[in-house]
Amino acid sequence: MKTVAALAKHTFKDSLRKKTPLVIFFLALVLLGCLQFLPAITPDDRLKLVQVVSSKAATFFAIVVAIFLAASSIPVDIEDKTIYSVLTKPVSRLAYILGKTVGLILVTGTILLLMSLISYGVVRLVALQAAPKGLAEPLMAKIPLYASSLIHQAEGEGAAQVPPGEMAGLSGSGKMEAQWQWEGIKISDFPAEEIALQGRFLVLGRVTGGTMKFVAINPTSGQKEEALAKLKPYENFTVSFPASILAPAGALKVVASAEEPEIYFGVTLRDLFLLKKPGSFTINFLKSVVLIFLQLLVIVPIAVVGSSFLSAPVSVTFSFFIYFCSNIVELMRALAHSLTEPGTGVFGASIIGHVHGPVEIPEQTLVVKIINTILKYFIYAISYILPDFSKFAPANFLADKIDIPLRAILLLLAYALLYAASLLTVSFFIFRRREVGK
């Protein structure tokens, strides 16, 4: 343990004295500095843009530093033969790998922390500048409360429960409605005067969007309140109801239906949520930094695995490739799925097909089917082996000003640790029998 600490400290010191992290750090600084001048239409858009760009930039630069340092760490030690003076001392190969990894995580973590401090400052500054120009929403962390069930009802078809993750369609022409139900709401979690609902639905049919009618129902008293909201594609909407609509028993129903016949909305269980009293922006920002740090916790061991048997340039390329694929695992799975199910397509093409009428799809030959099936399971296998980095991306939480749930962070931490431990085990078994001198 002491050996690992000594090696980690040494790796930390040695890495910081090399130029790579500094150069990348300054590049990041320049970029963050430029964020101030980003053009945007409304102050809210500007703030959103600054948050997204700064969070993504911090992630990107931290990952770049991590990959460059970690992927080259062992090959450079072997090439410079500095490894001779370490492994001939009472340092097991496991301790060597662990020491390197911990040191590199600390270095990249430090760089991430510095970049985050600066981007926090930039975001605060932009918010301050925007405030007098009429900022609709100040910096905060909304805490969403999701419904426990969603029921879809269409005239002539009856009601059906929509499972979590699945989408139900709402169109004005079909006299359809969607009903979200909440239970166990604590009234103290909400502001006294009014309660707000926020959401974002898939809007198809008209680029300017359409109107949706929301009816909130108190199941105990039967009290009903109505509100209309203008929904635009890819934009959040908010509707408010008087707080009296909340039943003391903590239950609420909200029914949504389209007002105009030619618009089609897609809704899921988590597309509409109640807003609790907001949390602190600073704490949410910190949580976002933790999420990025968790990415480092995974990417450094990935690069270390590469560096335990590859040369520095190959290992850097390998790590970037893995990182790239790990960001698109959902897309990979969709692609794999569409290989043997022609017509389902990627990017929800089936929904579009549904709207525009059936599309003619040519039949696959047997050879193509076999190749596609093999390819499908190969891509599936890889997509499940790779870590899913999109789950660790905090930018959208920040942009939507939504509180990152602590439970998600803890789960991801466990996931990252498990992943890192398995990777380091692999790395150790590769490196154990590696000859480090010619």
Add this chain to the structure above:
Amino acid sequence: MQTDFAVETKDLTKVYVDFWGRPKVRAIDRLNLSINRGEIFGLLGPNGSGKTTTIKLLLGLIFPTAGEAVVLGHPPGDVATNSRIGFLPEESYLYRFLNAEETLDFYGQIFHIPRRERKRRVADLIETVGLSFARKRPLKEYSKGMSRRIGLAQALINDPDLILLDEPTVGLDPIGSREIKDLILELKKQGKTILLSSHLLADVEDVCDRIAILDKGHLQVVGEVDDLLSLKDTLEIRVRRISPELRDKIEALLRENDAELVSTEHPSRTLEDLFLKTIEETKSEDRSSPG
């Protein structure tokens, strides 16, 4: 393999293979060596003879193709054994961005030497190897001779029982070289076992108790330096206070046993002669054998 020797190898063989696993070079071939505790053992050989390969095998940096080695009673690379070993690589490959003090402090930490003790030992070693004037300079600014000195210092940070020195005096000026050799003799006095490899014959002749000559991975000669260098079929007589008259009569006087015999000893050929002769012999053997 049970052994009382500090280092023992049995049929140690190392074949380097290419990317496809095909044998490329037979760097060491069935090497049998035993190094006694407390002696200075010299490993001699031309470039590419397998000296460094042998040392790397003994340290567990690379793994033997066949045969085995025992170092201080354990297999090479054993973590516990490593705490009693000091190693100076062929070139001092150390971390270029650290200075002398940081370098030694880092290696001291690896040995879990307590902070105060570490500080004292680092200062002592820097003094011993004569680097006090450059203790705060990063190693990337060091000259070759200075790198050798800091390399030697890091090999001694743990006060090791067995010290492996690969070309310890290479790149040093004659004075520096003398200082290092004196240090090696001093270490022997402290009871340490030293294995040094070199192609600088004078170094080996000056300090080694026993030597082995390697060529193309084969052990050619092994034995005590004095034994190997003495010519037993010749007798050298040294005479003091010899006057011209006496010199005229020397044969007669010798026959009469009248002269004062100051010393009689086996005259030595130099190690260089032995070395060149040994290498020459392998060359002619190679030429005579086909393939």
